[in-house]
Amino acid sequence: MSDQFNPRNIFNINEHGDPFSTIDQGIDFLQNKIENAGVIGLVSAQYLYSGTTRYAVNQITQHTEFGEITFTLSLNEGKRLSRGSTTVTTEEGLEELFDTLQDSLKKSPEIDFYQGFPESKPSELKDLSSPEWSIEERTDTVIEAINSCEEIEKNVIVSGTCSTSRNYNRVVNSFGLDVDHSGNSNYFKVNAIIESPEDRNHRGYGQEDLNFRFEKPNVDSLSKSATRTARETLTLIDLPAQSYEVVLGQQAVSDLFVFAQFSLDPTSFHETNSFASDNLGAQIFDPKITVADKPRDPQLANLVRLFDFEGLPSEDKLVVDRGVLQSIPYDSFTAAKYLGDKNLATGNTLEFFGNVVPIYGSCVWENGDNSTEDLINEIDDGLWVKNFWYNRFTKRREGGLTGLTRNGLYQVKNGEIVGAVRNLRYTDSFVRAFSPGNVLNLSSDRRMFQLNTTPSVHLETFNFSSVAHTNKIDS
Template identity: 25%
Template sequence: MKRTELPSRIVDLALNLGATDVAVKLIERKRTMIRFSNNEVTAFKSYREALIDIFLMVGKHRAGSTISLSPLKKVESAVERLIKVAKMSPPADVYAPLPKGPFRYDPSLLKPSKVSLAPRRLVGHVEAAIKGALEAGAKRAAGSLTATKTQTVLATSGGAQGTQEKTSLEISVRAFTSEVSSGHFVSIAQDEESFRPEEAGRIAGEIAVSALNPTPGKPGRYTALLGPLVFADLVSQVGVLSSAFLVDVGQSFLAGRIGSEVASEEFTLLDDPTLSGSYGARAFDDEGVPTRRNTIVDRGVLETYLHNSTTAKKFDTETTGNAGLIVPRPWNLVVEPGDKTFEELLSEIDRGLYVTNDWYLRYQNYRTGDFSTIPRDGLFLIKGGEVEGAVRELRISDNMIRVFKNIRALSKSRFWIKWWEVEVPTLTPYAVVEDLNFTKSTM
């Protein structure tokens, strides 16, 4: 038996043992990560794994398992055990059969891309990023480079069959000009052609140079110019929390807001895994449903949550092709661009703050969207349409819906962002947000 036939074989086995629905995914992943700091490589890491994800239902009784790729006998006993667990578990509130195929997948999304995992070549990308940062004026650079090749073979009892081969490259570079002056940027791509490690280093270095000699910032409400890293973090909150599962358990400020205004008219957010050649492109979801372009927010109005077939049944709608067998999720977030250049956005701000990055976003209440997050790296005071100087020690403390409703303008230029703080690849412009609240330590 070929390895790629294993998922179908497991589906048949589980059906014979009494499952009503089965989805099986074989994932083989090769990944290399190089970490660097103080301008040198600190660790070279190489990962290989072959995993089998099995999800099955016996009517309303559901169970899932992840195991290592193993000899067939071991896989069979894992399936038997899982059937027992499902039967033993009390029933869920809804039974949504897995979607029925066969499905046709977009061939352009299945076309394999190319990335080299050769160690010297990858170290070369790191050296280019460090060079970019140092040439821009940074004293030191740190970060990580990740190169991945994944093959996913999916089979379901609904007749879905698919094989997806994906590659990706990503680099995250933080450049320092002093202990408290830094800049950060990233480059992510599906293949080497559109990968820009040196540019990521250069942009990080330029921000770090501008961020020299920061003075303590003053708390208050400002018009904020949000750079792609920080805006992507906020946008990915909207994308991730549009999952119907999270709405259902109270972990989303989008609950009860379908058809309502959740952002300004300037803001349109899509989940678009059909963008061939982009980092998060994919042909099918974990139920085998062909992915599609979903408009989550259309000119400020919340259009849809993201669904698998189970959440769709519960919400009395159709799947959006975003399974996650338990939790639906976005694949590839895209913010529609605005019509201004960065310079125009900046020039229209009389008194404001330019935030280049943030980290550690936490909610006081997911349902209301009250949150705070901490700007990190370059943070700049804007006066009379120009950057006046670097500031520090401020915190964004506001409400998500309020922030998105206060978007005044977006830039034409957009950047793909994904890094430690932003898990979903997000294509994002610069954004101007009115009246953003900043606090600081009181002692």
């Protein structure tokens, strides 16, 4: 973390490629075009190096590596704006992008509220990186995971993913902004399936996964845990769909809360189509819940960056303080539109699934005092849910969701795990689930996921609406 930190140094050129001369030349080229055309420009250049090792049916099935440089250009003239991107890094490719956007800019009508790009703010560099995870190391990890699962159950079907990515960003604009940063993340997942020897249509499923940065995961422990879950879920207890006292495991909490993060977008907020609409400053969640967005904390957050897509510095920000909703993120466009001031942009703009949106993408929950195991021991008569799957909004305004349990649902009585339960579909609201009084406890242990880091949470009630699926397929 020295003042001399160079974001480019996290790349091993032999291993990850050397994108920097292409990036620098491309930015110079576009800046010249912008200056000569007499318009205002914002250029973002990104290099992404990605390696993914997927395994299934106990062997590597897909193994990919790529490096990609992307230039994103925004042009502004008065109240007009156009934006585009290209991975064609030659002068011809960049010229085509510039000419297309300049033409589009001229032909676009004015946006009456638009105020241009935000003013830059000073910030310090910081090393957000961690050691690399090579092709061969990922392969070794896969072999270890498969062997560990097979130690528990010879006939287990093992799948999963080992992936690593490194990214570098440089953002410049016509007002002298010139910032760069880099970071990386790693991901490990193991999935175990055990088929019933009596009925091949009946199977048990288990899965463990986590994002990590500094400490490599205990592959052996996670693999064996997934296999034990698969074995336990071979014998299922049928329970009716109804409201239960539950402990939501870290993954399950993450799965629900990410929808709260999506709902904090300023457009939904101001169009009164979000749970947050009319609730800023309100005690909407239980006082035990405090969540901060920590994009500069590589120890706690998966998605870390020093600057956002517009080149504004990121900063820690309270999202929920003891249950009270504190803030929502803005980019300069929505800040101008809804707040009348582009400089109220919060530095949270990301390119996400192809859209440029402001989002709190590094939410870290404060933890509680007791372990997840202690929380399970607190259950009088209820369920332990390890994760959810295929969650979707049913009513955005109320935070209504539906989804299913997938890899680990257990009945708990008097603090003891009775056994695995047939998967259930829930239909409930994350606002109601985490509402004041319904949250009984948080765990001390947390796990890092793609967009948040969460503890397990003990809830007084959570509503399940149907039994998820059956083996009695009519045929």
